[in-house]
Amino acid sequence: MGRVTERRRVIRVRGGQISARPDTLVAEEPLEIRLNGKPLAITMRTPGDDFALAAGFLVSEGVLGAAEELQSIVYCAGATADGTNTYNVVDVKTAPDVVIPDITLERNVYTTSSCGLCGKASLDAVRTTARWPIDDTQGDSAPPVRLDLGLLARLPDRLREAQRVFDRTGGLHAAALFTEDGDLVDIREDVGRHNAVDKLVGRALREGRLPLSRSVLLVSGRASFELAQKAVMAGIPVLAAVSAPSSLAVDLAAETGLTLVGFLRGDSMNVYAGEHRLALEATASTS
Numbered sequence: 001m002g003r004v005t006e007r008r009r010v011i012r013v014r015g016g017q018i019s020a021r022p023d024t025l026v027a028e029e030p031l032e033i034r035l036n037g038k039p040l041a042i043t044m045r046t047p048g049d050d051f052a053l054a055a056g057f058l059v060s061e062g063v064l065g066a067a068e069e070l071q072s073i074v075y076c077a078g079a080t081a082d083g084t085n086t087y088n089v090v091d092v093k094t095a096p097d098v099v100i101p102d103i104t105l106e107r108n109v110y111t112t113s114s115c116g117l118c119g120k121a122s123l124d125a126v127r128t129t130a131r132w133p134i135d136d137t138q139g140d141s142a143p144p145v146r147l148d149l150g151l152l153a154r155l156p157d158r159l160r161e162a163q164r165v166f167d168r169t170g171g172l173h174a175a176a177l178f179t180e181d182g183d184l185v186d187i188r189e190d191v192g193r194h195n196a197v198d199k200l201v202g203r204a205l206r207e208g209r210l211p212l213s214r215s216v217l218l219v220s221g222r223a224s225f226e227l228a229q230k231a232v233m234a235g236i237p238v239l240a241a242v243s244a245p246s247s248l249a250v251d252l253a254a255e256t257g258l259t260l261v262g263f264l265r266g267d268s269m270n271v272y273a274g275e276h277r278l279a280l281e282a283t284a285s286t287s
Contacts (some may be wrong), residue, residue, distance in 0.1 A: 003027055004048050015105055026172050028191045033057060034076065034091040035100070047087070048188045050075075053190075054090050056202030059210070060230045064102050065131040067118055067208040069098045103206045132235040134213040134257045145214055145237050148279050151182045151269050155218050156242050160189045163220075169192065175200050176237075178216040185215065192228065194222050196248040211235025218242075228252045238277060240264050 010023040026046055031040045033054045036079040044123050045053060051073040058064040076089040159176045162184060175196035176187040188199035197219065204210050223241035225248035231239040232252065239253070240256070240261040250272045253260035259274025271278060 003203045020220060026191055030088055034089065036093055037062070037091060043192065043195060045059065045192060045195045049188060049203070050090055052088070052188075052199045052202030052206065053195055053196075054092050055201065056120050056198030056200065056207050056230075058092060058202050059205055060198065060226075060233045062131065062233065063094065063098070064205060064222045065210060067206055069095050070206065071095045086107075101118040114283060130232050130235075130256070131214070134232060134235060134237050135211075135213055142214075145216075146279060147180060147216070147238065148154055149269070152216075152240065152261065152264065152269065152278070154182065155216070155240065157266055158182070158184055159187065159218055159220065161190060165202060174220045176218045177204075177212065180214050180216065194226055195222075196220075197227055211271065213237065218264075222246070223249050223260060225249045225252060227258065228258060231251075232256045232258055235279050238274070 004027055005024050006027050006140060007022045008025055009020060012021060012229075025165060028044055029047055031043050031045050031050055031053065032039060032046075035058070041057065043053070045055075055064060055070060058260055064070055071093045073090055073092050075085060075087050077085050100230060105185050139247040151205050154221055155176075158178070159174055162176065163172065164173050173193035173196050174187060174228045175186040175191045175193065177200055181183060186200055186203060188196045188203075190196040190199065198215065201210075201212075201215070204212055211234060212237045213287055215236050217234075218240045219227055220242055221244040223245035225239075225246055228239060228245070228249040229252060237257075238259040238261070242264050243262065245253075245262045250260060252258070253273035256281070260272045261269050261275040261278075262272060263270045
């Protein structure tokens with residue numbers, strides 16, 4: 001099976017001194033996701049948690065929403081012409097009563113590690129109907145999620161401290177799930193930020209924890225439309241990013257009730273939508 005890191009020779013130039021040495025790099029390999037035996041998508045990913053990645057991808061596509069809807073995930077034997085198992089092809093089999101949305105049957109998508117899903121026919125095709133509305137009240141038994149700004153500001157450091165592979169390579173994105181009290185629930189790393197989120201959501205699906213209605217999702221880079229969509233599809237009420245959101249991510253957050261925070265660095269942040277979940281005590285300035 002592919003490794004998370006690989007070694008390559010590098011020539012280092014430091015202060016005029018030149019030396020050759022091995023360097024540790026993050027591994028990147030293709031993963032083909034098949035649905036009930038039919039090719040569906042290819043993503044460039046860091047090997048590891050491949051089953052969770054596939055499951056999380058299918059949550060974001062509206063195919064899966066509960067553990068009992070997933071019958072099995074297996075690596076495909078004989079993935080190459082000579083019958084070798086590359087561990088780069090997985091087949092997801094759904095339960096017999098799962099209805100597959102037309103969007104998944106009508107396209108063969110290619111996913112890159114940087115941009116997420118490409119080749120969507122239209123914006124309407126991307127806006128998959130969510131299985132659950134964003135509802136962090138859980139009926140009348142609990143108040144809505146409300147986060148202290150100081151707690152939110154500390155989460156990027158918690159994320160960085162937990163990035164084990166990044167320490168060795170400096171080349172991985174990360175996504176983490178936190179409770180509303182700031183406790184780290186899970187963290188995944190991958191060469192693609194959208195893959196890291198899929199791995200988190202896929203693990204939650206397989207453990208029967210969806211919807212993640214009282215969770216905070218933190219991503220190490222920017223907040224694209226696709227990442228906002230993945231948060232909405234998993235029922236996550238708060239998405240925070242250390243970098244900028246896209247305009248479509250902000251639009252989707254406003255439409256669905258998602259709290260979207262960008263440029264979360266130190267005690268600074270921009271709140272683009274869903275400010276009702278944040279304890280904004282100071283009077284906001286509109287100048």
